[in-house]
Amino acid sequence: MADPTAKTTSSVKFVKTNAEVPLTLPVTAIDEKGxxxxxxxxxxxxxxxxxxxxxxxxxxxxxxxxxxxxxxxLKNQGFISELDKLESVIVDWDVNSAAILTKxxxxxxxxxxxxxxxxxxxxxxxxxGGFLQGLDDIKLPTPSLKQTVLYSLLKNINAxxxxxxxAGAVHGCGICQQDQILAFVEDVGRHNAVDxxxxxxxxEQQSGADKIFYTTGRLTSExxxxxxxMGIPVLLSRSGVTQMGLELAQKLGITxxxxxKGRHFLIYHGQDTIEFDVPAKQ
Amino acid sequence: MADPTAKTTSSVKFVKTNAEVPLTLPVTAIDEKGxxxxxxxxxxxxxxxxxxxxxxxxxxxxxxxxxxxxxxxLKNQGFISELDKLESVIVDWDVNSAAILTKxxxxxxxxxxxxxxxxxxxxxxxxxGGFLQGLDDIKLPTPSLKQTVLYSLLKNINAxxxxxxxAGAVHGCGICQQDQILAFVEDVGRHNAVDxxxxxxxxEQQSGADKIFYTTGRLTSExxxxxxxMGIPVLLSRSGVTQMGLELAQKLGITxxxxxKGRHFLIYHGQDTIEFDVPAKQ
Numbered sequence: 182m183a184d185p186t187a188k189t190t191s192s193v194k195f196v197k198t199n200a201e202v203p204l205t206l207p208v209t210a211i212d213e214k215g216x217x218x219x220x221x222x223x224x225x226x227x228x229x230x231x232x233x234x235x236x237x238x239x240x241x242x243x244x245x246x247x248x249x250x251x252x253x254x255l256k257n258q259g260f261i262s263e264l265d266k267l268e269s270v271i272v273d274w275d276v277n278s279a280a281i282l283t284k285x286x287x288x289x290x291x292x293x294x295x296x297x298x299x300x301x302x303x304x305x306x307x308x309x310g311g312f313l314q315g316l317d318d319i320k321l322p323t324p325s326l327k328q329t330v331l332y333s334l335l336k337n338i339n340a341x342x343x344x345x346x347x348a349g350a351v352h353g354c355g356i357c358q359q360d361q362i363l364a365f366v367e368d369v370g371r372h373n374a375v376d377x378x379x380x381x382x383x384x385e386q387q388s389g390a391d392k393i394f395y396t397t398g399r400l401t402s403e404x405x406x407x408x409x410x411m412g413i414p415v416l417l418s419r420s421g422v423t424q425m426g427l428e429l430a431q432k433l434g435i436t437x438x439x440x441x442k443g444r445h446f447l448i449y450h451g452q453d454t455i456e457f458d459v460p461a462k463q
Numbered sequence: 464m465a466d467p468t469a470k471t472t473s474s475v476k477f478v479k480t481n482a483e484v485p486l487t488l489p490v491t492a493i494d495e496k497g498x499x500x501x502x503x504x505x506x507x508x509x510x511x512x513x514x515x516x517x518x519x520x521x522x523x524x525x526x527x528x529x530x531x532x533x534x535x536x537l538k539n540q541g542f543i544s545e546l547d548k549l550e551s552v553i554v555d556w557d558v559n560s561a562a563i564l565t566k567x568x569x570x571x572x573x574x575x576x577x578x579x580x581x582x583x584x585x586x587x588x589x590x591x592g593g594f595l596q597g598l599d600d601i602k603l604p605t606p607s608l609k610q611t612v613l614y615s616l617l618k619n620i621n622a623x624x625x626x627x628x629x630a631g632a633v634h635g636c637g638i639c640q641q642d643q644i645l646a647f648v649e650d651v652g653r654h655n656a657v658d659x660x661x662x663x664x665x666x667e668q669q670s671g672a673d674k675i676f677y678t679t680g681r682l683t684s685e686x687x688x689x690x691x692x693m694g695i696p697v698l699l700s701r702s703g704v705t706q707m708g709l710e711l712a713q714k715l716g717i718t719x720x721x722x723x724k725g726r727h728f729l730i731y732h733g734q735d736t737i738e739f740d741v742p743a744k745q
Contacts, residue, residue, distance in 0.1 A: 206706050210721075211730040213610070215739045220729065225684055225705035241684060241707070328495070349703030349722075350681045369683060369705050399632045401651060402507055402523060421631030423507035423651050424488050425523070439492075440631075447502065448493040457497045 194269045195248060202226065202244045202274050204367075205348040221348040225369045228272075231280040232260055235290055243344065243351060243368045246377045247272045250368075251279035253380025257407055259315075260293055261285065264386065316406065321414040321434045322390045326359075327456045331417075333360035335441055338395060341365040345397070354378055356413075357393040371398035375407045382411055389413035400426040400439055400449075409433045415454060417441050422449050476551045477530060484508065484526045484556050486649075487630040503630040507651045510554075513562040514542055517572055525626065525633060525650045528659045529554045532650075533561035535662025539689055541597075542575055543567065546668065598688065603696040603716045604672045608641075609738045613699075615642035617723055620677060623647040627679070636660055638695075639675040653680035657689045664693055671695035682708040682721055682731075691715045697736060699723050704731050 205221040212218050229239040230251045237260065242250055248270045255261045266284040273280075334357055342353045344367045352371035356364045356378050364381060368374040375396070382389065389412030396404065400418050402425040408416050409429075415436045422439045427449050430437040436451030448455060487503040494500050511521045512533045519542065524532055530552045537543045548566040555562075616639055624635045626649045634653035638646045638660050646663060650656040657678070664671065671694030678686065682700050684707040690698050691711070697718045704721045709731050712719040718733030730737060 208706075208709065208731065211734045211737075213726060213728050213741075214743075218729070220731075222704050222706045222709055222731075225707035350683070350705050369681075399651075401632070422504050423632050424490075424504045425507035427490065427504055444495060446495050447500065449490065449502075449504075452493040455493075455497075459495075461496075 195271075204243055204245055204344050223344055223348040223350040223369055226274075227277045229278045230254060231278060232290055233282060233285065234280065237290075240373055241369060242373050244274070245344075245368070246366060246381075247274075247279050249366075249380035249384070250373055250377040251281055251380070252384060253376035253378065254373075255281060256383050257376055257379055257410065258293075260290065264383065316409065316433070319409050319412070319433055321409065321412065323434075324391070324414045324436065324454050325456060326393070326415060326436075326454055327458045329458050330360050331438075331441070331446070331455065332444060332459070334362075334393070334395070334417075335443065336360075337362055338365075342367065342397070352396065352398045354397070355395040356382065356387075357395055357417075358391055359393075362395075363392075371396065372403065372407075374398075375404065379407060379411055393417055396420075399423065400430075400437060402426055402429055405429040405433065405435060405437070409435060415451075417446075477553075486525055486527055486626050505626055505630040505632045505651055508556075509559045511560045512536060513560060514572055515564060515567065516562065519572075522655055523651060524655050526556070527626075527650070528648060528663075529556075529561050531648075531662035531666070532655055532659040533563055533662070534666060535658035535660065536655075537563060538665050539658055539661055539692065540575075542572065546665065598691065598715070601691050601694070601715055603691065603694065605716075606673070606696045606718065606736050607738060608675070608697060608718075608736055609740045611740050612642045613720075613723070613728070613737065614726060614741070616644075616675070616677070616699075617725065618642075619644055620647075624649065624679070634678065634680045636679070637677040638664065638669075639677055639699075640673055641675075644677075645674075653678065654685065654689075656680075657686065661689060661693055675699055678702075681705065682712075682719060684708055684711055687711040687715065687717060687719070691717060697733075699728075 204224055206224060208220055208222050209217050210220045224243055225241055226244050227239050228242050228247050230237045232255060261283055268282040271280045337360055341362060344351045345353060351367040351369055352374055353365060353367045354374040355362045364378055366374045366377045392413045393415040394408045394413045395417045397419045399420040400422045405426045417438045419442050430450045436454040437449040438446050439449055440447045486506055488506060490502055490504050491499050492502045506525055507523050508526050509521050510524050510529050512519045514537060543565055550564040553562045619642055623644060626633045627635060633649040633651055634656055635649045636656040637644045646660055648656045648659045674695045675697040676690045676695045677699045679701045681702040682704045687708045699720045701724050712732045718736040719731040720728050721731055722729045
């Protein structure tokens with residue numbers, strides 16, 4: 182993942198004005214025997230995203246990657262699109278804010294804010310007009326993935342999910358290539374985790390064509406749309422699928438593999454992607 | 464649950480213009496052996512909520528209780544507050560809309576729409592200014608709940624979660640009293656399930672004081688706030704807790720019980736609520 186502390190990616194100047202925040206905090210709970218037990222809880226903090234000093238949204242986040250989250254949110258909602266118009270990202274946890282400065286005019290931003298129409302995925306939330314734009318232009322490659330490689334990937338993913346293992350209450354998402362995890366993000370909101378990875382890929386101008394998107398969360402319409410926008414042709418989840426997630430995957434040509442855990446999975450769309458190379462038991 | 468088909472609750476005239484929609488659909492998936500398996504997927508459909516013909520938000524929902532969902536959303540976001548100003552609720556699945564008519568003026572609505580500030584819970588989504596209003600006025604009673612009754616409740620809940628058992632990919636929420644489930648709602652968005660129950664309780668002017676709120680979802684800030692607004696002093700979840708969910712529960716005086724499943728649970732706040740009446744094993 183990008184460590185954005187006072188560094189320059191492409192022509193973007195990042196300024197992170199204060200240090201890292203904790204991702205979990207220790208607490209004491211009482212178990213069913215009436216006994217005190219030491220536990221951790223996942224942090225949850227507001228992050229208000231400003232675009233050219235105009236407040237756009239406040240996201241509730243774990244706080245691990247605020248710069249990429251803010252950028253990915255703005256990118257996915259269609260507020261920003263050209264990397265060379267991006268000037269800087271300033272995160273300040275003292276005031277829970279991420280300020281993004283671009284060369285976009287404020288008229289453009291107001292026009293996009295006024296288009297809010299569709300909401301989404303995890304259930305609720307206004308998603309701005311730009312979210313659904315450009316879907317028709319998406320052309321995804323037809324990938325191939327060996328079942329043995331998929332199993333190896335699922336095994337490798339077990340080494341991630343640190344916050345989940347420690348405190349629960351977060352979802353994890355990863356960008357994978359064959360059985361390797363290139364980036365993994367956890368967040369209290371599963372859409373934040375997706376947006377963070379989208380922000381990273383956009384900043385680094387990575388192609389999604391040879392990638393696999395893994396998530397612990399459910400494959401709803403919004404999840405499928407965001408993965409398609411990243412140009413990734415394979416979506417892999419530990420959880421289930423909704424009907425609209427499935428319909429969009431069919432329309433956009435995304436291989437949809439759900440209930441993937443251990444040596445089990447269900448392909449809901451794109452069965453030709455998987456090469457069944459695990460020998461049948463005698 | 465309220466069945467709102469052409470009935471009158473208080474002074475509210477409901478008109479539901481077309482029939483029930485399916486909650487799951489049959490699909491064929493391919494399993495890890497390369498074999499076709501018959502599965503169901505949970506439905507997910509857009510529902511655009513109009514208040515006095517002004518579009519407010521589009522929710523992605525399972526579609527089981529669109530009237531209560533639309534009302535609960537508007538109530539929780541502070542757009543509507545007085546039941547006697549409510550005139551009618553018209554759901555039309557042909558155009559995926561829920562139109563709510565009230566005696567509120569359009570100026571009031573525009574003022575509330577302009578206050579959008581805070582977003583939430585499941586991660587994302589604009590939550591309007593009214594959401595956080597009135598929290599300081601909430602006074603919750605100090606409840607008492609026997610451990611044996613809690614176990615009986617958890618056992619009774621197993622009989623619900625129909626869509627989840629059939630298709631996965633949904634969250635369930637229930638309004639409970641002692642070990643009885645008074646209402647249970649599933650939705651593809653966990654916040655939709657909460658809003659639906661909030662809408663029902665508001666319509667029926669039920670007190671939350673003697674109720675327990677159960678959810679399969681995580682206890683984030685937004686979940687705790689919504690339960691507090693319903694006047695319910697006990698929040699019970701099969702999942703985990705975030706730090707802000709815990710802090711709000713402490714501030715608002717909500718008993719927070721997480722990881723509740725079978726005979727296990729963890730009390731994160733309000734341990735005096737539980738009477739440990741299960742005899743210790745010899």
